[in-house]
Amino acid sequence: MNTPKDIRDLSFEELDGYLKSVGQETFRAQQIFEWIYKKGAVGFESMSNLPLDLRQRLRQDFDLKPNAITKKVVSEDGTTKFLFDLLDHEKIESVLIPTATRTTACISTQAGCKFGCRFCASGIGGWSRHLSCAEIVTQVLHVKEESQKHKRPLSNIVFMGTGEPLDNFDNLFKAIRIINSDKAMGIGARHITISTVGLVPRIKELARQNLQIELAVSLHGFDNASRNVLMPVNRKYPFDELIEACRQYVKATKRQITFEYILIKDVTCTPKAVQSLKKALQGLICKMNLIPYNPVSEFDHRTPSRQEMLTFRNRLEECGIHATIRMPRGRDVAAACGQLRHAHLEK
Numbered sequence: 001m002n003t004p005k006d007i008r009d010l011s012f013e014e015l016d017g018y019l020k021s022v023g024q025e026t027f028r029a030q031q032i033f034e035w036i037y038k039k040g041a042v043g044f045e046s047m048s049n050l051p052l053d054l055r056q057r058l059r060q061d062f063d064l065k066p067n068a069i070t071k072k073v074v075s076e077d078g079t080t081k082f083l084f085d086l087l088d089h090e091k092i093e094s095v096l097i098p099t100a101t102r103t104t105a106c107i108s109t110q111a112g113c114k115f116g117c118r119f120c121a122s123g124i125g126g127w128s129r130h131l132s133c134a135e136i137v138t139q140v141l142h143v144k145e146e147s148q149k150h151k152r153p154l155s156n157i158v159f160m161g162t163g164e165p166l167d168n169f170d171n172l173f174k175a176i177r178i179i180n181s182d183k184a185m186g187i188g189a190r191h192i193t194i195s196t197v198g199l200v201p202r203i204k205e206l207a208r209q210n211l212q213i214e215l216a217v218s219l220h221g222f223d224n225a226s227r228n229v230l231m232p233v234n235r236k237y238p239f240d241e242l243i244e245a246c247r248q249y250v251k252a253t254k255r256q257i258t259f260e261y262i263l264i265k266d267v268t269c270t271p272k273a274v275q276s277l278k279k280a281l282q283g284l285i286c287k288m289n290l291i292p293y294n295p296v297s298e299f300d301h302r303t304p305s306r307q308e309m310l311t312f313r314n315r316l317e318e319c320g321i322h323a324t325i326r327m328p329r330g331r332d333v334a335a336a337c338g339q340l341r342h343a344h345l346e347k
């Protein structure tokens with residue numbers, strides 16, 4: 001049987017198929033999933049309820065190694081950021097974000113990013129490759145282990161790290177099925193958020209699948225012209241087409257959509273932006289997550305004052321658009337998307 005080398009690249013069914021091919025029964029797949037995803041095993045030797053010859057066979061056929069941690073930084077607010085070194089020495093980031101009500105893992109889906117948003121450190125170095133299912137779930141396992149050390153069970157997953165999750169659709173959904181499965185990590189679909197730059201065909205596909213997963217769309221512009229400047233992807237999937245796809249998604253799934261919207265002084269939080277958003281989002285079940293710009297040296301943007309942000313939020317609310325300002329987390333450890341990786345690459 002031609003199997004992937006890392007055992008975490010296998011779905012439960014694929015693992016079961018492999019085990020059957022070597023004369024084992026389904027309950028062994030259950031045991032192995034428990035060792036990897038519930039107990040955090042990073043070697044086959046520790047799987048003490050498996051027969052010795054099966055452990056040897058697994059060792060021969062698969063890898064089960066932790067990612068090498070190149071850097072781990074802990075913020076004053078508890079946000080913990082990891083920089084991982086993959087087997088081919090690509091670097092990826094993951095973040096543990098503890099708040100009063102939840103403990104969230106922010107996970108990367110690609111090494112680098114091809115979308116080059118004009119405020120984001122991840123896009124600066126370009127795109128290298130998709131991450132495999134194993135590389136995605138291994139990040140979650142690392143963050144989960146760290147959260148358990150602090151007696152904070154991992155409750156939420158957001159795919160908002162480096163890369164565009166929906167551009168790596170198959171590996172992402174294979175990983176999500178493992179993260180979601182009660183046989184593995186058992187994190188509920190409603191506690192998993194996919195953030196997309198706005199790939200219209202993929203949003204339509206998600207609408208057809210009617211999953212319970214949360215969808216966040218990086219809007220970041222208030223009309224076609226402003227989004228063209230900040231997000232090159234808008235030239236392929238223009239603002240109006242994106243909003244229409246979001247309307248179809250909400251209609252098909254009956255689920256609220258979240259718009260991520262960056263607050264850049266004199267660019268995105270202006271009275272003109274409020275009026276344009278009011279018109280574009282009228283009648284759409286949505287909320288807006290307002291994200292204060294986190295400075296990146298390559299860009300000239302400035303962060304608005306606290307008062308400017310509050311005024312913008314209040315104006316949106318007056319227009320019937322529910323909006324909250326996302327409190328910046330881990331600023332002292334470069335927790336914004338791609339900053340740690342970018343600093344490492346620059347070095």
Ligand code: SF4
Pocket residue numbers: 113114115116117120121122123161162163164197218337
């Ligand atoms: S915001 Fe997301 S899609 Fe845009 S460059 Fe950064 S990682 Fe890529």
